[in-house]
Amino acid sequence: MSTAAGSAGVGGSTPPASAPWSVALEDVTVRYRNGVTALDRVSLQIAGGEMVSIVGLSGSGKSTLIRTINGLVPVTSGSVTAGGRRVDLARGRELRGLRGEIGMIFQSFNLAGRTSVLNNVLVGRFSHTSWWRSLLGLPTAHDKQLAFEALDRVGILAKAWTRADALSGGQQQRVAIARALAQEPRLMLADEPVASLDPPTALAVMSDLQRINRELGLTVLTNLHLMDLARRFATRMIGLRAGRIVYDGPAASASNADFEQIYGRPIEREDVLE
Numbered sequence: 638m639s640t641a642a643g644s645a646g647v648g649g650s651t652p653p654a655s656a657p658w659s660v661a662l663e664d665v666t667v668r669y670r671n672g673v674t675a676l677d678r679v680s681l682q683i684a685g686g687e688m689v690s691i692v693g694l695s696g697s698g699k700s701t702l703i704r705t706i707n708g709l710v711p712v713t714s715g716s717v718t719a720g721g722r723r724v725d726l727a728r729g730r731e732l733r734g735l736r737g738e739i740g741m742i743f744q745s746f747n748l749a750g751r752t753s754v755l756n757n758v759l760v761g762r763f764s765h766t767s768w769w770r771s772l773l774g775l776p777t778a779h780d781k782q783l784a785f786e787a788l789d790r791v792g793i794l795a796k797a798w799t800r801a802d803a804l805s806g807g808q809q810q811r812v813a814i815a816r817a818l819a820q821e822p823r824l825m826l827a828d829e830p831v832a833s834l835d836p837p838t839a840l841a842v843m844s845d846l847q848r849i850n851r852e853l854g855l856t857v858l859t860n861l862h863l864m865d866l867a868r869r870f871a872t873r874m875i876g877l878r879a880g881r882i883v884y885d886g887p888a889a890s891a892s893n894a895d896f897e898q899i900y901g902r903p904i905e906r907e908d909v910l911e
Contacts, residue, residue: 656685656823657685657686657823657824657854657855657856658685658719658720658721658738658739658823658824658856659682659683659684659685659718659719659720659721659856660681660682660683660706660717660718660719660824660856660858661681661682661683661716661717661718662679662680662681662702662705662706662715662716662717662718663680663715663716663717663718664678664679664680664714664715664716665678665679665680665705665712665714665715665716665717666678666679666712666713666714666715667698667701667705667710667711667712667713667880668713674880675698675701675710675880676698676701676702676705676712676880677698677879677880677881678715678881679698679702679715679880679881679882680715680882681875681882681885683856683858683873684856685823685854685856686850686854686855686856687856687857687872687873688846688847688850688851688857688870688871688872688873689857689858689859689871689872689873689874689875690859690860690861690866690867690870690871690873690874690875690888691703691858691859691860691861691874691875691877692860692861692862692864692867692874692875692876692877692884692896692899693862693876693877693878693899693900694862694878694899694900694901695862697877697878697879697880697899698877698879698880698881699860699877700828700829700860701880702877703826703827703828703858703860704828705717705724705725706719706724706739706824706826706858707719707724707735707736707739707741707826708724708725708727708732708735708736709741711725712725719735719739719824720735720738720823720824722735737820738820738822738823738824739820739822739823739824739825739826740761740817740818740820740822740824740825740826741817741826741827741828742810742813742814742817742825742826742827742828742830743813743828743829743830744828744829744830744832744833745833746806746809746810746812746813747813748801748802748809748812748813748816749801750800750801750802751800751801751802752800752801753797753798753799753800753801754788754793754796754797754798754799754800754801754804754812755781755784755785755788755797755798757801757812757816758784758787758788758812758815758816758819759776759780759781759784759819760816761784761787761815761816761817761818761819761820762776762780762783762784762819762820780819783819783821784797784815784819785797787814787815787816787818787819788812788815790815790818790845790848790849791811791812791814791815791818791845792811792845793808793811793812793815796808796812805838806833806834806835806838807834807835807838807841807842810830810831810834810838810842811842811845813830814830814842814845814846814849818849822855823855823856824855824856824858825846825849825850825855825856825857825858826858826859827846827857827858827859827860828860829860829861829862830842830843830846830859830860831843831861831863831866832862836910836911839863839866839910840866840910843859843866843869843870844870846859846870847870859871862908863908863909863910864891864893864896864904864908864909865909865910865911866910867888867891868888868889868891869889870888871888872887872888872889873885873886873887873888874886874887874888874891876891876895876896876898876899877899878898878899878900878901879901883898883899884898884899896908
C-alpha cells in the first residue's frame with residue numbers, strides 16, 4: 638500500500654478565515670443502526686489546498702467518509718477535524734456555522750427546479766445572510782455579485798435567469814458548483830459529482846473542480862469510481878475498500894494493480910470513463 642502523508646495543520650489554533658481548510662480523521666468508525674460498518678478505524682490527514690480523489694466501489698464507505706467531514710453522518714467513534722474545529726463535537730449553531738464554510742456538491746444536484754439559476758446559487762449565501770433577508774428573498778448587492786462571479790467561473794453566467802429545470806444535467810451540476818462557490822467556502826466536498834453525467838460533461842465538470850482548486854487554492858475532496866478521472870484530475874488519491882484505506886498516494890502514478898486492490902477484483906470496462 639502506498640502512503641502520502643500531508644501536513645494537516647489541524648489541532649492547534651484555528652487557521653485564518655481566508656485560508657483553505659485542512660482535514661483530519663483520527664481512528665474514525667461509522668456503524669449504522671442496521672449493523673453495517675461503513676468506516677472502520679479510518680485515519681488520514683489532508684492539507685489545506687490539496688485536490689484529493691476518494692476512490693472505491695459502491696459500499697466502500699467513500700460517501701460516508703465525505704459526509705462525516707460536514708457532519709451529515711455522525712461518527713460512532715474517533716474524531717473529525719476541519720479547519721482546526723471538531724466537526725464530530727459540533728451541534729446546533731456551531732455545526733451550522735461549520736457547514737457554512739464547507740461547500741457540498743451532490744450527485745443529484747439538489748436544485749430547486751422551478752426557480753431561476755441565480756436564485757439557486759443565492760441559496761449558497763444563506764449561512765452568511767440575515768434570516769429576514771433569506772426569508773423574504775432579498776439578497777444584498779454583495780450576495781448577487783458573488784453569485785454572478787460564481788456562475789461566471791463555471792461558464793454558465795448566461796443562464797442566470799433560466800429556470801433550473803430547463804438545463805441539461807451538466808449545466809445543473811455547474812449551477813450546484815456555483816452555489817457552493819457562492820458560500821466562499823474554505824473546503825469543497827463533491828459526492829459522486831459526475832456519476833450521472835455523460836463522458837464529455839463529466840470531463841468538463843471535473844475540469845471546473847480542478848480549476849477551482851488551482852486558481853482559488855481551495856481544498857477539494859471528490860468521490861469517484863472512475864480510475865481515469867482519479868488519475869487525471871487529483872493530485873492525491875485515497876482508496877477505500879470495505880470501510881478501510883487500502884491506498885493513499887499520488888493519483889497520477891496509481892497503477893492498475895493499485896486499483897484492483899481498491900476494487901477487490903480485476904478492472905472492468907465500467908471502471909473507466911471512455
